[in-house]
Amino acid sequence: MNKVIVTGGAGFIGSNLVRRLIADGVDEVLIIDDFSTGKEENLDDSPKINLVKSKLEDINNLHSMFEGYDFCFHLAAGVGVQYIMENLSDSLLTNIQGTHIVFEACKKNNIPVLITSTSEIYGTSQEESWDEETKSLIGPTTKLRWSYAVSKMIDEFLALSEFEAGNLNPIIVRLFNTIGPNQVSEYGMVVPKFVESALKNENIIIHGDGNQTRSFTWVGDVINYFIKLSELKNYGEIYNIGQTEEISIKDLAQLVIDTANSNSEVKFKSHKDVFGDKFEDPSRRTPNIDKIIKATGIKPSYDIKTMIKEIVEFKRQD
Ligand SMILES: NC(=O)c1ccc[n+]([C@@H]2O[C@H](COP(=O)([O-])OP(=O)(O)OC[C@H]3O[C@@H](n4cnc5c(N)ncnc54)[C@H](O)[C@@H]3O)[C@@H](O)[C@H]2O)c1
Numbered sequence: 001m002n003k004v005i006v007t008g009g010a011g012f013i014g015s016n017l018v019r020r021l022i023a024d025g026v027d028e029v030l031i032i033d034d035f036s037t038g039k040e041e042n043l044d045d046s047p048k049i050n051l052v053k054s055k056l057e058d059i060n061n062l063h064s065m066f067e068g069y070d071f072c073f074h075l076a077a078g079v080g081v082q083y084i085m086e087n088l089s090d091s092l093l094t095n096i097q098g099t100h101i102v103f104e105a106c107k108k109n110n111i112p113v114l115i116t117s118t119s120e121i122y123g124t125s126q127e128e129s130w131d132e133e134t135k136s137l138i139g140p141t142t143k144l145r146w147s148y149a150v151s152k153m154i155d156e157f158l159a160l161s162e163f164e165a166g167n168l169n170p171i172i173v174r175l176f177n178t179i180g181p182n183q184v185s186e187y188g189m190v191v192p193k194f195v196e197s198a199l200k201n202e203n204i205i206i207h208g209d210g211n212q213t214r215s216f217t218w219v220g221d222v223i224n225y226f227i228k229l230s231e232l233k234n235y236g237e238i239y240n241i242g243q244t245e246e247i248s249i250k251d252l253a254q255l256v257i258d259t260a261n262s263n264s265e266v267k268f269k270s271h272k273d274v275f276g277d278k279f280e281d282p283s284r285r286t287p288n289i290d291k292i293i294k295a296t297g298i299k300p301s302y303d304i305k306t307m308i309k310e311i312v313e314f315k316r317q318d
């Protein structure tokens with residue numbers, strides 16, 4: 001890979017990916033980002049970055065812009081429960097229309113594309129652990145939070161149908177909660193929110209009873225998988241990327257308080273009070289990651305204690 005496209009490259013995962021691509025010696029990275037949630041300060045000042053500040057859907061000549069590139073990482077999307085609930089139709093359109101025009105430009109230029117789907121598409125599945133063939137249990141359309149999951153499912157269907165037709169070389173990754181440097185708290189991401197509150201000795205607010213469990217993955221591990229998958233060229237395949245170590249949100253809050261040596265207190269708010277009645281939440285969310293480990297030979301390296309320690313340090317210096 002010498003010339004790489006990263007849509008959403010100024011965001012949390014995108015900016016960490018761009019830094020890694022440049023460190024690995026690529027010649028050029030084309031970033032397309034509208035800064036809706038991304039930030040310019042996430043990007044290093046590098047002559048290798050070709051930055052286009054625009055909403056994807058507003059670019060008329062995407063296929064000529066993509067000419068001469070070798071690979072596309074498509075990350076631009078409306079992300080984060082809070083952001084989605086506050087920008088419902090915009091997020092839906094970006095996730096569907098934006099992805100469609102990226103695919104069209106990749107098809108015209110014969111560029112393989114890695115797309116970032118989500119664990120949300122498993123919905124409230126009660127299966128013990130979710131592998132790539134696990135049946136989805138998405139809630140009713142009146143619970144609008146599921147619109148994000150369904151928009152990402154449409155992206156997957158679009159990618160797989162173009163692959164079946166021989167038009168596109170897609171790789172689909174389903175990311176479970178990813179955390180690390182450059183992740184912001186404003187859009188409802190639990191770890192940066194807890195850490196920022198702890199560092200200010202403010203109350204940590206848990207949505208629900210805190211017994212819901214989640215698994216968290218270090219952004220550097222996620223990027224190792226992205227790079228390896230782009231090399232392996234297993235097109236038309238879907239991979240879960242995540243961690244199997246689970247932690248309850250209550251225990252996560254305590255871990256953050258202990259790590260930051262904070263005086264914060266933990267308070268609880270119902271999901272209804274925070275998001276109204278158009279919301280529901282899965283009680284647990286744990287991936288089966290056998291497929292990605294088998295394909296890449298890579299295991300996630302960071303445990304939750306190490307991740308929280310690093311994020312506390314990063315936010316202290318921020
Ligand atoms: N962070 C996670 O835990 C997680 C979990 C599952 C899936 N994902 C997926 O990974 C990808 C990256 O997520 P992230 O956590 O880095 O979020 P992020 O919000 O930090 O990054 C998204 C980036 O896309 C940009 N963007 C949004 N809409 C755009 C548009 N219409 N045109 C151009 N740019 C646009 C934003 O400004 C931002 O820089 C997303 O596709 C997301 O759905 C992330």
